[in-house]
Amino acid sequence: MTDEDRQYSPLEQTRLEKLKRLQAMDHEPYPPRAERTHTSRAAIAAFEAAEGKEGVEPVRATLAGRIRSTRLMGKLIFAHIEDGEGRVQLFLRSNDVGDQALDLFKKEFDLGDFVQASGEMFRTKTGEVSLKVQSFHMLAKAITPLPAAKDEEIDGEVVRHAALTDPETRYRQRYADLAVNPDVRQIFKTRAAVLRALRQFLDERGFLEVETPILQPLYGGAAARPFITHHNQLHQDLYLRISFELYLKRLLVGGLERVYEIGRDFRNEGVDRTHNPEFTQLEFYMAYADYNDVMALTEQMIAFTAQQVLGATAITYQGQAVELAPPWRRMELKDGILELAGIDLDACPDAASLAAAMKVKGLAADPTAPRGKLIDALLGDVLQPTLIQPTILYNYPRDISPLAKNLPGDPTTVERFEFFIAGMEMGNAFTELNDPLEQEQRFLEMGRAYDAEKDEDYQPMDEDYLRAMRYGMPPNGGFGLGVDRLAMLLANQPNIREVMLFPHLRSREDA
RNA sequence: GGGCGCGUAGCUCAAUGGCAGAGCAGUAGCCUUUUAAGCUAUUGGUUACAGGUUCGAGUCCUGUCGCGCUCACCA
Structure with missing residues (x-):
C-alpha cells in the first residue's frame, strides 16, 4: 500500500493535522533522542526517600512514557504516563509551563503519544506522588488511537473500563494488545x-x-x-x-x-x-x-x-x-488403560482384537490402524483428559x-x-x-x-x-x-x- | 475438513423485519489539585463481503472471507 491509497480514518486524520501543526511550530514530533533520568518507579522511590528530610534538594527528574490518561482542568492538566515499570502522574500548571505550552499540550497531545517531561517530584493534595512539569516534549506522535478507553486505579489495582478484547484483533495486532493490556x-x-x-x-x-x-x-x-x-x-x-x-x-x-x-x-x-x-x-x-x-x-x-x-x-x-x-503419580501405560479405559491390553495382542475391544467400549477405532496407533488414540482420547x-x-x-x-x-x-x-x-x-x-x-x-x-x-x-x-x-x-x-x-x-x-x-x- | 456460534462507530456493546443507537475515545467550549474528573454542545456507519426474499433487511435465505468453540486430524 502506498501513501496515496492509504485510507486514514477520521480520527487518524485529526491526529495527522496535529502532527503537521507541531512540525509547523518546530516542535519535532519524532526527535532522535530522549532524555530520561528516572523510570516512573525510580522517580517515585527517590521522592519518597527524600520526603520529609531537612535540607534535602527537591528531586528533579525527566520522565518518559506514553500518555495513558489526561484530565484537563482549565489552567491545569493532570495526565498519567506509562513506562515499562508503571505509571506516574504529570501535573502541568500554566504558572509553571506558561499558557502557551499548556495550550500546546491540550491541543496537540493525545492518549498514546510518547512524551518526556522535566520538573520536580512532589505530592498532590490527594497524596499522589507526581511530577510538577516545567517543560515537556513529544517523543513520538501516535497517529492511530490505542483501543483502550480508560483505566481507573482503585486501591492500587488498575481497573480497565474498556479495552481490546476481540481475540482476532489482539493476535493480529499484538502490539496494540500489549500496549493496552498489562496482563x-x-x-x-x-x-x-x-x-x-x-x-x-x-x-x-x-x-x-x-x-x-x-x-x-x-x-x-x-x-x-x-x-x-x-x-x-x-x-x-x-x-x-x-x-x-x-x-x-x-x-x-x-x-x-x-x-x-x-x-x-x-x-x-x-x-x-x-x-x-x-x-x-x-x-x-x-x-x-x-x-x-x-x-x-x-x-x-x-x-x-x-x-x-x-x-x-x-x-x-x-x-x-x-x-x-x-x-x-507414575503408571504403566497398560495399567492406566486398564484402570481408566477398562481395556486389558494383554487380552488384545493385535490391532484387530484391540479395535474390537474399543468398539465394545463405544470408542472410535480405525480398523486399518496398527495396534500402537490405537493405543495412542486411547491414550489421547480417554486417559489424557483425566490426568490433571x-x-x-x-x-x-x-x-x-x-x-x-x-x-x-x-x-x-x-x-x-x-x-x-x-x-x-x-x-x-x-x-x-x-x-x-x-x-x-x-x-x-x-x-x-x-x-x-x-x-x-x-x-x-x-x-x-x-x-x-x-x-x-x-x-x-x-x-x-x-x-x-x-x-x-x-x-x-x-x-x-x-x-x-x-x-x-x-x-x-x-x- | 464437519457441526455450532459470531462479525454493527477507533474500543466495548445495544437495536420485535419498520428513522442505526449508547458509553468511552474524538471535536468545540467552561473549569488552578484531578485520577473512569465534572459540565455544555457536537462529529463519526458501505451493519465483514457478494447476491437473494420483502413495500421495507443489521435482523430472514444462499454463497464467500475471517474469528471463536467443538469434532476429526494431530503430541
Missing part, C-alpha cells in the same frame, strides 16, 4: 521466566546448550508431517525440522555427554488450543542415563521451574489445583516409538514415558535406542507399517544418523518438553495462542 505483558514476562528457569536447571547440571539445523534435508525424530521449502541456488528441497532429536543424539556420538536445545519446531498439522504450526520445544539428551533417571529429572525440573517462576509448586490452572512437587495432577505414563508400544530402546524381556514394549499435567501432554522421553543395527531395522519396520505417501507418521530412513550411531553412541536418556504448554500452565492461560506473541492466523487482505 498480556505479564504473560510474556512469565514465559521468559520459564525459559530462564529451564536453562538454569540444565546449566547447573552440566548440560551444554546447542543449536542444530532448522532447515534439514531429511526430517525425523517425531511423528508429524513437515513443512517443505526450497533452496534456490542448491536446487534442493529442504524440510523445516519437526524435532531436534536426531541431531542432538549425533552430538552424543561426538562426545558431548549432556546437551540441550530450546528452539522452534514446525509441524504441518491441525491448529487448536494446544497446537500451533510452529512451537517451542526443549529437548535434552543425557549420556549414561535411562528413562528412570529422566523421570526423576523431569519431576525436579518442572517443580524447580514453577518454584522459580511462581514461588510455589502448588498452582491453580483454570480453576483446578495442581501440585507439581515430586513425587508424581502430574502423571507419568511409562512403557509404550514399540511400533509407535522407533527411536526408543526395547524393554528387556518384552519385545513389544519400549522404555518410553510421557507426562501429563492439567489434561495436557507436556512431554515425551525415553531410553534412547543406540544399537545401529536395530535402529536400521526399526526404520525398515516403520517403512513397512506406514505408507510414506499417505501416512503422516511415516518417518524416513536417515542414513547419516545410522552412520553416526555406528561410530558408537553412549547409552542415554532423552527428553522433550512442549515449552509453550508449560508456559500455558504456569501463566494460567487456556490457549496456546495466549503464550505466543504472534500466533499463526489465516491471512487476510485487510490485515
Whole structure:
C-alpha cells in the first residue's frame, strides 16, 4: 500500500493535522533522542526517600512514557504516563509551563503519544506522588488511537473500563494488545521466566546448550508431517525440522555427554488450543542415563521451574489445583488403560482384537490402524483428559516409538514415558535406542507399517544418523518438553495462542 | 475438513423485519489539585463481503472471507 491509497480514518486524520501543526511550530514530533533520568518507579522511590528530610534538594527528574490518561482542568492538566515499570502522574500548571505550552499540550497531545517531561517530584493534595512539569516534549506522535478507553486505579489495582478484547484483533495486532493490556505483558514476562528457569536447571547440571539445523534435508525424530521449502541456488528441497532429536543424539556420538536445545519446531498439522504450526520445544539428551533417571529429572525440573517462576509448586490452572512437587503419580501405560479405559491390553495382542475391544467400549477405532496407533488414540482420547495432577505414563508400544530402546524381556514394549499435567501432554522421553543395527531395522519396520505417501507418521530412513550411531553412541536418556504448554500452565492461560506473541492466523487482505 | 456460534462507530456493546443507537475515545467550549474528573454542545456507519426474499433487511435465505468453540486430524 502506498501513501496515496492509504485510507486514514477520521480520527487518524485529526491526529495527522496535529502532527503537521507541531512540525509547523518546530516542535519535532519524532526527535532522535530522549532524555530520561528516572523510570516512573525510580522517580517515585527517590521522592519518597527524600520526603520529609531537612535540607534535602527537591528531586528533579525527566520522565518518559506514553500518555495513558489526561484530565484537563482549565489552567491545569493532570495526565498519567506509562513506562515499562508503571505509571506516574504529570501535573502541568500554566504558572509553571506558561499558557502557551499548556495550550500546546491540550491541543496537540493525545492518549498514546510518547512524551518526556522535566520538573520536580512532589505530592498532590490527594497524596499522589507526581511530577510538577516545567517543560515537556513529544517523543513520538501516535497517529492511530490505542483501543483502550480508560483505566481507573482503585486501591492500587488498575481497573480497565474498556479495552481490546476481540481475540482476532489482539493476535493480529499484538502490539496494540500489549500496549493496552498489562496482563498480556505479564504473560510474556512469565514465559521468559520459564525459559530462564529451564536453562538454569540444565546449566547447573552440566548440560551444554546447542543449536542444530532448522532447515534439514531429511526430517525425523517425531511423528508429524513437515513443512517443505526450497533452496534456490542448491536446487534442493529442504524440510523445516519437526524435532531436534536426531541431531542432538549425533552430538552424543561426538562426545558431548549432556546437551540441550530450546528452539522452534514446525509441524504441518491441525491448529487448536494446544497446537500451533510452529512451537517451542526443549529437548535434552543425557549420556549414561535411562528413562528412570529422566523421570526423576523431569519431576525436579518442572517443580524447580514453577518454584522459580511462581514461588510455589502448588498452582491453580483454570480453576483446578495442581501440585507439581515430586513425587508424581507414575503408571504403566497398560495399567492406566486398564484402570481408566477398562481395556486389558494383554487380552488384545493385535490391532484387530484391540479395535474390537474399543468398539465394545463405544470408542472410535480405525480398523486399518496398527495396534500402537490405537493405543495412542486411547491414550489421547480417554486417559489424557483425566490426568490433571502430574502423571507419568511409562512403557509404550514399540511400533509407535522407533527411536526408543526395547524393554528387556518384552519385545513389544519400549522404555518410553510421557507426562501429563492439567489434561495436557507436556512431554515425551525415553531410553534412547543406540544399537545401529536395530535402529536400521526399526526404520525398515516403520517403512513397512506406514505408507510414506499417505501416512503422516511415516518417518524416513536417515542414513547419516545410522552412520553416526555406528561410530558408537553412549547409552542415554532423552527428553522433550512442549515449552509453550508449560508456559500455558504456569501463566494460567487456556490457549496456546495466549503464550505466543504472534500466533499463526489465516491471512487476510485487510490485515 | 464437519457441526455450532459470531462479525454493527477507533474500543466495548445495544437495536420485535419498520428513522442505526449508547458509553468511552474524538471535536468545540467552561473549569488552578484531578485520577473512569465534572459540565455544555457536537462529529463519526458501505451493519465483514457478494447476491437473494420483502413495500421495507443489521435482523430472514444462499454463497464467500475471517474469528471463536467443538469434532476429526494431530503430541
